[in-house]
Amino acid sequence: MQKIGILGAGAWGTALAFTAREAGRDVQIWALEQDVADALSQGRGNPAFLPGIDLPAMPASSDLSDLAGSDAILSVVPVQHARRVFTDLSPHVAAGTPIVLCSKGIEQSSLSLMTDVLHETIPQAVPAVLSGPSFAADVARGLPTAVTLACADQALGDTLMQAIGRPTFRPYWSNDLIGAEVGGAVKNVLAIACGVVEGMKLGKSAHAAIIARGFAEMTRLAVALGGQAQTLSGLCGLGDLVLTCSSVQSRNMSFGKALGEGQSAEAILAERNSVTEGVATAPALIALAEREGVSMPICEAVDDTLSNRMSLDEAIRDLLSRPFTQETS
Ligand SMILES: NC(=O)c1ccc[n+]([C@@H]2O[C@H](COP(=O)([O-])OP(=O)(O)OC[C@H]3O[C@@H](n4cnc5c(N)ncnc54)[C@H](O)[C@@H]3O)[C@@H](O)[C@H]2O)c1
Numbered sequence: 003m004q005k006i007g008i009l010g011a012g013a014w015g016t017a018l019a020f021t022a023r024e025a026g027r028d029v030q031i032w033a034l035e036q037d038v039a040d041a042l043s044q045g046r047g048n049p050a051f052l053p054g055i056d057l058p059a060m061p062a063s064s065d066l067s068d069l070a071g072s073d074a075i076l077s078v079v080p081v082q083h084a085r086r087v088f089t090d091l092s093p094h095v096a097a098g099t100p101i102v103l104c105s106k107g108i109e110q111s112s113l114s115l116m117t118d119v120l121h122e123t124i125p126q127a128v129p130a131v132l133s134g135p136s137f138a139a140d141v142a143r144g145l146p147t148a149v150t151l152a153c154a155d156q157a158l159g160d161t162l163m164q165a166i167g168r169p170t171f172r173p174y175w176s177n178d179l180i181g182a183e184v185g186g187a188v189k190n191v192l193a194i195a196c197g198v199v200e201g202m203k204l205g206k207s208a209h210a211a212i213i214a215r216g217f218a219e220m221t222r223l224a225v226a227l228g229g230q231a232q233t234l235s236g237l238c239g240l241g242d243l244v245l246t247c248s249s250v251q252s253r254n255m256s257f258g259k260a261l262g263e264g265q266s267a268e269a270i271l272a273e274r275n276s277v278t279e280g281v282a283t284a285p286a287l288i289a290l291a292e293r294e295g296v297s298m299p300i301c302e303a304v305d306d307t308l309s310n311r312m313s314l315d316e317a318i319r320d321l322l323s324r325p326f327t328q329e330t331s
């Protein structure tokens with residue numbers, strides 16, 4: 003497995019391209035924006051989405067057909083745009099090509115996870131999921147990182163791990179794609195809640211409570227959808243929840259913090275060219291949880307406030323008024 007296609011050249015696609023290149027692979031990047039492709043291929047890094055990080059020149063274009071012949075493709079397109087890009091990419095994907103889904107979220111229009119979107123648009127691909135605690139800037143600087151790499155077939159998992167892993171980028175194989183996807187999608191919504199706690203100065207105890215009770219919400223949903231609870235205890239669940247809820251380096255956490263400090267969602271998003279996946283995923287997550295009969299009160303509080311059904315104060319009051327119950331329920 004030598005030629006790795008990278009679908010999407012935001013911060014994460016760029017960092018993954020860099021680490022795959024450092025692992026000895028030939029990378030080919032697809033960028034939506036021609037100026038991003040030009041900068042990457044001319045060795046000027048990615049000033050639009052990953053500013054301040056020097057990178058070697060990497061082949062990049064805005065032509066999806068340049069990904070034809072890839073031995074595997076890492077998909078790093080924001081979730082709400084993935085269906086359209088996959089549809090356009092499909093004619094260039096050979097049967098049996100692994101597509102590793104590296105985006106984190108749930109599609110609003112269908113309540114689908116990315117594996118379902120992939121199956122509907124590029125059915126000839128073999129799905130895999132890469133998820134876990136990993137800030138793009140850390141990976142692009144070569145700092146140590148570990149992630150979950152989920153796919154059904156362990157031999158393919160081994161091949162993918164050998165292809166993109168290196169001492170400072172350490173994939174761990176799992177056969178649980180659903181668990182890996184749910185962990186990545188839900189942690190973004192919970193990070194918004196943790197940001198609100200920080201912005202409103204509700205204290206570190208409340209912060210820890212959100213992480214632990216949020217972890218219970220994430221696990222319940224994953225199990226309801228057919229995932230394994232054990233997967234959520236790993237890098238793609240608890241690991242990513244801890245990272246994303248710990249640092250305003252996270253777009254989701256910093257978004258929540260700004261909300262808690264009194265800014266409007268619209269104003270915060272208007273200042274960003276980067277994606278804050280938890281905002282679009284929150285309503286899809288709650289609709290999915292309702293469909294599955296899964297209780298997710300913290301995520302629901304985030305959705306209620308983002309949808310302007312409740313103020314932050316009302317959502318917090320509701321959470322604190324819930325009946326006392328046993329911890330494992
Ligand atoms: N940045 C990270 O640290 C990180 C780490 C792990 C996972 N992720 C996940 O990777 C995914 C991509 O995030 P990112 O941080 O690389 O993006 P980013 O915020 O750096 O950049 C935004 C991306 O959105 C793309 N985009 C905007 N409009 C589009 C459209 N209409 N069609 C297709 N693409 C469009 C841009 O081309 C750009 O690549 C997200 O799901 C995110 O959760 C990010």
Ligand SMILES: O=P(O)(O)OC[C@H](O)CO
Nearest residue numbers: 134135136137252253254
């Ligand atoms: O900046 P965020 O909130 O999108 O988080 C980035 C990664 O998902 C952290 O693992």
